[in-house]
Amino acid sequence: MTDTRPVALVWLRNALRVDDNPVLQAALDGGFRPVPVYVHAPGDAGRWPMGAAQRAWLHRSLAALDARLRGLGSGLVLRSGRAQAVIERLVAESGAVAVYGDRRVEPAWRALDQRLDAALARSGVRLEMRQAALLFEPDAESVRTGQGTPYRVFTPFWKTLRRQWPQDRPLPAPTSLPPLPALATGTLADLDLAPRTAWDTGFWEHWEPGGAGAHELLDAFVEGAAGAYDAQRDLPDRIGTSRMSPHLHLGEISPRQILARLADARWNARQKAGIEAYERELAWREFSHHLLWHFPHMQEEDFNPRFARFAWAEPAPQVLEAWRHGRTGIPIVDAGMRELWACGWMHNRVRLIVGSVLTKNLRQHWLAGARWFWDTLVDADLANNSQNWQWIGGTGADAAPYFRIFNPVTQSERFDPHGRYIRQWMPELAALPGKAIHAPWTQPALLARYAPAYPKTPVVDLAESREAALDAFRALR
DNA sequence: GGCGTCTTTGC
DNA sequence: CAAAGACGC
Numbered sequence: 001m002t003d004t005r006p007v008a009l010v011w012l013r014n015a016l017r018v019d020d021n022p023v024l025q026a027a028l029d030g031g032f033r034p035v036p037v038y039v040h041a042p043g044d045a046g047r048w049p050m051g052a053a054q055r056a057w058l059h060r061s062l063a064a065l066d067a068r069l070r071g072l073g074s075g076l077v078l079r080s081g082r083a084q085a086v087i088e089r090l091v092a093e094s095g096a097v098a099v100y101g102d103r104r105v106e107p108a109w110r111a112l113d114q115r116l117d118a119a120l121a122r123s124g125v126r127l128e129m130r131q132a133a134l135l136f137e138p139d140a141e142s143v144r145t146g147q148g149t150p151y152r153v154f155t156p157f158w159k160t161l162r163r164q165w166p167q168d169r170p171l172p173a174p175t176s177l178p179p180l181p182a183l184a185t186g187t188l189a190d191l192d193l194a195p196r197t198a199w200d201t202g203f204w205e206h207w208e209p210g211g212a213g214a215h216e217l218l219d220a221f222v223e224g225a226a227g228a229y230d231a232q233r234d235l236p237d238r239i240g241t242s243r244m245s246p247h248l249h250l251g252e253i254s255p256r257q258i259l260a261r262l263a264d265a266r267w268n269a270r271q272k273a274g275i276e277a278y279e280r281e282l283a284w285r286e287f288s289h290h291l292l293w294h295f296p297h298m299q300e301e302d303f304n305p306r307f308a309r310f311a312w313a314e315p316a317p318q319v320l321e322a323w324r325h326g327r328t329g330i331p332i333v334d335a336g337m338r339e340l341w342a343c344g345w346m347h348n349r350v351r352l353i354v355g356s357v358l359t360k361n362l363r364q365h366w367l368a369g370a371r372w373f374w375d376t377l378v379d380a381d382l383a384n385n386s387q388n389w390q391w392i393g394g395t396g397a398d399a400a401p402y403f404r405i406f407n408p409v410t411q412s413e414r415f416d417p418h419g420r421y422i423r424q425w426m427p428e429l430a431a432l433p434g435k436a437i438h439a440p441w442t443q444p445a446l447l448a449r450y451a452p453a454y455p456k457t458p459v460v461d462l463a464e465s466r467e468a469a470l471d472a473f474r475a476l477r
Numbered sequence: 478g479g480c481g482t483c484t485t486t487g488c
Numbered sequence: 489c490a491a492a493g494a495c496g497c
Contacts, residue, residue: 402497403478410479466479 003178008032008098009090011039013109015102015132015251016065017211018072018177020170022130027100030128033178035094036069038062039087040080040191046108048299048382051375053344054249056200057209059193061250064210066188074177078186084116091125094181099125102132102251105289106382107296133248135166135255136286138293150294152397157290158283165279170257206343207246207378214247218261226262227271229278236336236347237420242278245379246345248285255282288387299386300367302395310395311472313363322459323358324372326426329455330462331437332412333357335425342425344378349415355392356406361465363472366393394473401473405466412438428453 008027015023016038027034042049050058066076079086087099099120104110117127136143142164143157144150151157194200207213221242225232232240247253259282262275292298302308322328326337336350346354351373358369366389373389374380390396394404416422419437423430429437431450436443441457 400478402480405479407479 003033005031005033005178006098007035007094007096007181008100009087009094009096010034010036011087011099011101012036012065012251013038013102013104014249016061017252017254018065018068019173019211020254020257021173022132022171023100023102024174025171026128026130027098028174030098030100032098032100033181034074034100035077035090035096035180035183036065036074037077037079037087037090038065039083040078040193041083041086041112043081044083044108044112045106046111048106048108048374051377051380052195053200053203053376053378054246054380055193056195056203057207057246057344057378058250059188059191060204060209061252062188062191062193064212064252068211069177072174072177073179075180075185077180077183078188078191080186080191083112084119087116088119088123090183091120091123093183097125098128100128100130103129104133105138105293107292107299110296132254133251134286134289135259135282136161136164136290138290143290151287151290154284154287154398157287158280161283161286166256166259167263168256170254170260200344202342203344203378206345209246209250209252211247211252214244214253215257217243217247218253218258222261222265226265226278227267227274229274230276231274233277233281234349234415236350237416237418237424241348243345245381245384249379249381255285258282285384288381288383291387292383298390299382303390303397304395304399306476307395310476311363312365315368316362316364319362319459320364320368323354323362323364327455328357328460329441329458330357330408331419331422331426331429331440332408332416335422338425340373340376344376346377347421349411350421351388352392353406353408353411355389356404357408357460359389359393360405360469361408361460361462363465363469366390366395369393399473401470405469407462407466409439409462426454 008030010024010027012023015021018024024034062076062078069075077090079090091099113129120127131137143160145156208216225240229240232238244253244258248255267275295303324337326334328334332350333354336346336354340346355369358364359366370385370389373385392404394401422437429451432440432446433450436446440447440451440454444456447454447456
């Protein structure tokens with residue numbers, strides 16, 4: 001039986017799934033024959049082309065999506081180039097009369113969508129964008145302050161979201177899809193996403209990119225850490241978090257699917273507090289996207305304009321290099337940076353600590369940290385990355401200088417009390433006994449005996465640099 | 478949420 | 489009298 005429906009391209013950017021996919025569903029509901037497409041378009045990403053770690057992840061994620069689509073009778077068309085030219089060419093090749101895509105908040109992608117919409121309209125092709133990544137549209141009428149302005153502070157934003165927290169069921173995956181028309185589908189290798197040297201092999205002991213890996217991880221979270229999330233999420237030596245971020249970023253799974261899975265499980269009163277804490281973190285993700293949508297400059301400019309006068313330290317390449325590669329002499333910081341290098345991911349509590357040390361103690365601009373994370377994180381997301389770095393750097397709306405200059409030693413003692421996380425990522429410190437692991441420079445004899453290869457002192461004096469940062473903050477008043 | 482200071486607690 | 493708690497910047 002031949003499929004006589006008109007063709008629509010289903011252009012997937014960060015919606016790499018077939019289930020709960022409003023983009024695919026809209027094309028089907030519109031009576032179209034869907035042609036799934038991924039366009040690798042680094043030239044369209046402005047100053048934030050996808051980093052190396054995420055490209056390595058994407059390579060595997062696209063392979064998984066292609067296999068899933070083939071299983072349904074379809075497949076994935078892979079192309080690279082400038083997205084507008086590629087889409088226009090695919091429209092011509094396939095005879096598509098509509099293009100469906102997933103909406104993004106990144107300024108460069110929004111600009112592309114505007115250009116593409118105008119270009120397609122000239123040839124009578126509709127561009128239909130759908131929200132596939134967020135629970136709330138960032139410009140939703142129902143997500144405004146009393147004055148009708150976008151939120152700039154998380155707590156009132158969260159209160160508003162909670163009042164209308166979604167309960168709807170995810171869309172089911174289609175049971176089958178029509179075959180692709182005769183088109184050159186391209187190969188994954190053509191996209192040149194996988195690393196040339198095999199620096200990423202260690203990643204895949206920790207991760208399984210793609211929808212199946214995402215749902216397995218979600219199941220493990222719901223059956224394991226979710227109910228104690230509020231108590232355990234800050235302890236990096238165990239699996240206390242969901243680790244959904246890379247899957248969420250590429251849309252291998254949707255936040256609505258996560259909410260539904262959590263709602264389907266039975267929780268006692270104690271566990272409900274854990275789930276509530278987790279949902280609050282999903283709301284932080286919504287908040288970051290809300291902010292970047294309304295304040296697009298925050299991808300690289302201070303959210304709080306007062307910081308234009310802030311006395312950042314001169315860029316210090318050697319200090320930055322020590323931070324990047326985990327040679328600061330502060331064990332919890334070095335452990336985090338090593339975890340990042342090894343896994344393409346870092347526990348969120350440790351992200352806060354390394355961010356505080358970089359921006360407050362070393363007083364390097366938050367963008368220096370944001371750029372390193374951008375290249376090394378498999379979950380790199382412009383909205384989350386910019387928002388989190390501005391939060392820890394103090395340039396966000398709610399700067400609180402006294403509280404955000406973390407003492408990395410206190411943080412280490414509180415959140416990694418037995419030093420298990422440090423020892424896991426810092427073999428050269430593993431033999432150091434007891435509490436000395438948090439601040440080995442205070443125990444020079446132990447350091448010399450058990451960890452001779454480790455720096456004798458931190459790259460920066462923590463007390464002194466804290467005072468200097470406070471002075472710099474006070475100068476802004 | 479950090480730190481200095483003052484107060485309370487617990488043995 | 490040391491450790492934990494409360495408070496203000």
